[in-house]
Amino acid sequence: MRKKIKSSLWLKIFLLLTTLLFAVSILLYGTIMAVMPASYKYALTSNYTEQVSRLIADLEHHDLDDATQKIYEFCINNNAGALLSGNQTSLSFGEGILDEQQREQNVFQTASASLALENGTYTLQITMSARAVNQLTETFWRLLPIVGIAVLTISLIASYFVTRLLTKPILEISDISKRLTTLDMTWRCDTSRTDEVGTLALNLNTMAARLDSTLKELSAANEKLQADIEQERRQEKLRVDFFRAVSHELKTPITVLKGELEGMIYQVGEYKDHDTHLRQSLRTVNDMELLVKEILSASRMAGSDFSLTLSDVDLSQLVRECCRKWQGAAEDREQRFQAEIEDGRTCQGDMALLQKAVSNIIGNAVAHSPSQAEISVTLAGNILQVRNSGVSIDSANLEKIFEPFYRVDRSHNRNTGGSGLGLYIVKTILERHGFSFRMNSTDDEVCFTAIF
Template identity: 35%
Template sequence: MKRLKIFPKTFLYTLGLMVFMNVMAHTLFYLLTPPVSFTAKEYTNDPVLTAVTLNLSDYIAGIIRSVLPISMLICFIVSVLCSLLFSRAMTRPIRRISAETAQMETLDRNARCIVQSDDEIGALANNVNRLYHSLLKTIENLEIEKIKVSESEKSKVDFLRMASHELKTPVTALNAMLENMMLGVGKYKDHEVYLPKCKRMMEQLAEMIKNVLDTSNLSVLVRDEATADIYLPAFLTELCEPFQIIAKAKGIRFELDVTEGVTVHLPPELFGKALNNLVSNAVSYTQRGHSVMVYCDADHLVIENECDPIPEEHLKELFKPFYRPEYERGRDTGGNGLGLYIVDSILNALRISYTFTPTPSKKGMAFSLQIKK
C-alpha cells in the first residue's frame, strides 16, 4: 500500500471500510432477527374453541438467506461507486497541486496552484503559491546581486589595471632620472636642478598611491561607517575654511552661503571626502580674479566655479578613473584623474543623485547634489 498513489490508496481504503460496514450490517441483521410465532384461532358453531400456533422463524430466515447475496451485491456496487466518487473528489486538488509544483520546479513564472476551496487543501495551495513567489523573488534578487558583484569585480580589475599603468609611468621616469644622475649623464649632472624634480615626482607618486588606496577602501568605509545627523552650515564652514585661505592666496573669490539650517543624515567621513574633492577641484580649476561659490538651494547643495565650460563629449568621461582631458591639468601639473571617480563612487554608494553641468547664468560649471532635509 505504501507504493500506491494517493487515488488508488484512497479508493481502496474507502471501499474496504464501506464493504466492512455492509458485511457487518447484514450479519447483525441476520443474527439479531428475533424468532416469530403466529397463533390462529378458528371459531365454529361448536362451542369448543380451536387454536393453532405456527412458528415462522425458519421461514423468515430462509427468506433472508435467499435475499442476502443480492442485497450484499447491490451494496458492494454502491460502495464501489461511492468510493470512486469520494476518492476522485478528495485527490483531484492534491493531484492538481502536484502537477503545478512539478511545473514550479522548472521555475516557470506562470505556474500557480489554483484550488477554489477554503479548507486545508486550499490553505496548502495558497501557502505553496506564497512560497513559490518568495522563491522567485529571492532568485531574482540573487541574480541582480550576482550581476552587481560581477560588475563590481570587473570594475576593480579594470581599476587595478589602470592604476598599475598610471603608477608605472612616473616610477619608470623617476628611476631613469635617478640612474642618470648617479651615472652623471649629460644634463643630469646638475643635481641641484634635478633633485627637486625627483622630489616633486615622489610627492605626486605618493599622492597617487594614497588616492588609489583610498579608492580601494571605499567599499569598506561604506559598509563600516555609521550615519549621523550633519548640520550643513557648521559642517561646510569647517570644511571650506582651508580652501578659502588657498583661494585668497590665488586671488580667487570664495563665497559660502549656508545660512539656511539644513540637516542631513549621512556618514560624515565619506560625505566630507566627496565634498572635499569637489571644493578642491573647484578652487584648482578657477583662474585668478574669478569666483567659487558653495551654497544650499532648496533641496540641493551646489558647488559652482567660474571657468571655461567643459565640452559635452568630456563630461561623460570625467568620472572614469585616471581620465584627464587634454585641455586640463595632466600628471605633470598635479592631476591624477581620480578625484571625480572617487566622488562618483561615494555618491553612488550613499545614493545621492547629482548633476555636473555648465552654469546657465554665467560662464562656469556647477556640481549639484540632491540632498534630503
C-alpha cells in the first residue's frame, strides 16, 4: 500500500486533503465544544449578582406568600435553587441547597442575603445550577462519534472531487509525457484553461510541435546522410573496380609491347624483322593511347568536381553528324544504315559530351552488328532510338553492359569487343545531364533508347 501511495500523485493528494479536512473539522468541533459551555456559563453568570440584588429589592416589605411566589418564579426562570429560612420557617425552591460535594459538581454560583418581610426577617440563599452547562458538554461528547463519521464522509467526498479537479490535467500531462518518451508526437494537450496548467499545456504543445519538426528534419537529414554514405560506398566500389579493370586492361598491351621490344633487341626469330614489328608496336602504343584517353575522359566525368558546359544544342543536327560519321563504316561492313531524324529538335546540354555519347551509341551498334544487319537511327520528338539487328543480349549481360570495361564477348578481345568503356561513357554523360536511357534486347535485335 505504501508503495502504491508513493507512486500515485492522485492518492497522495486525496489522502492529504482528507486528513487535513478531517483534522481541521475535528479541531473546530473540539474548539466549539470547549468554548460554547464556557460562553453559556459566562452568559448565565454575567448579570447574576444584579439579578439577585434586584430580586431581593423586589421582595422587601412583601408578605411571605408574595415572596415565595417571586422566589419560585426566579428559580424557574434562572435554573436556580433557593432556601428561605427564618421565624422557624424553612422553604426550598428548585434544587435547593446542595451539600459540599454536590455543590462542587453542580453549582457554579451562590449568593445569600438577609430579607426583611412584613412578618419578620429571613435569610435567602440562592444557588445557580451548572446542570445545563454540564448537559451541553455531555451532548457535545455524545455527538462526537456521529460528527466524526459525518466529517470523515464529507472530507472523503470533498477530497475526491477536489483531487480529481486538481490532478486530472496533471495526470493527462503525465500520460502525454509517457508518449513523449516514445517520440510519439500525435498528441495535443487541452489548452482551454487559462491558469498555470493551461500555460503548461500550451508550452508542451509548442515544444511538441518544434520537437516534431526537429525530429522530422533530423530524420530527413539522417536519411540523406545514409543515402550519401551508401552512394559513397557505391562510388568507392566503382573506383576500386575501375582501377582494377584499368590495371587489367593496360597489363595486356604493355606485356605485348614489352615482348615485341625484347624480341627485337635480342634478335629472336621473326623479331629480327624490325620494320614489321616496330609497326605492330606502334599500333599497340596507339591502342594504349586511345585506351588511356578514354580512361581519363571517363575518370574526369565521374569526378565530383566535374561540371557541364550547358548551352542550347541542336539535337537534330548533332544526330545527323554522328550518322554521317558512322554510315561509311556500316557500308564497309555491308550493313544497311537508315536514319529518320525530325528537324528542329533541341535540348539543354554540353554539346561536345552529347555528341560523344550519341557517336558512341551509333558506333557501338555498327561495331557489334554482323554483315547484312540493319542499323536504324530514329529521332522523334526528343526520343532517340538506335536499333541494330542480327544480335541479341541476354538479361544478365543487359544489367552489366554499362559497367566500365565490361564486354559481352567473353574472350575480351578488343578487335571484337572494343575497350569496354564506350557505353560506360554514354551512361556517365547521360546521367550527368539527367537524361533517362535504357537498353532492350529481343531474339534478333538490340534497341538503345535515350530521352533528352
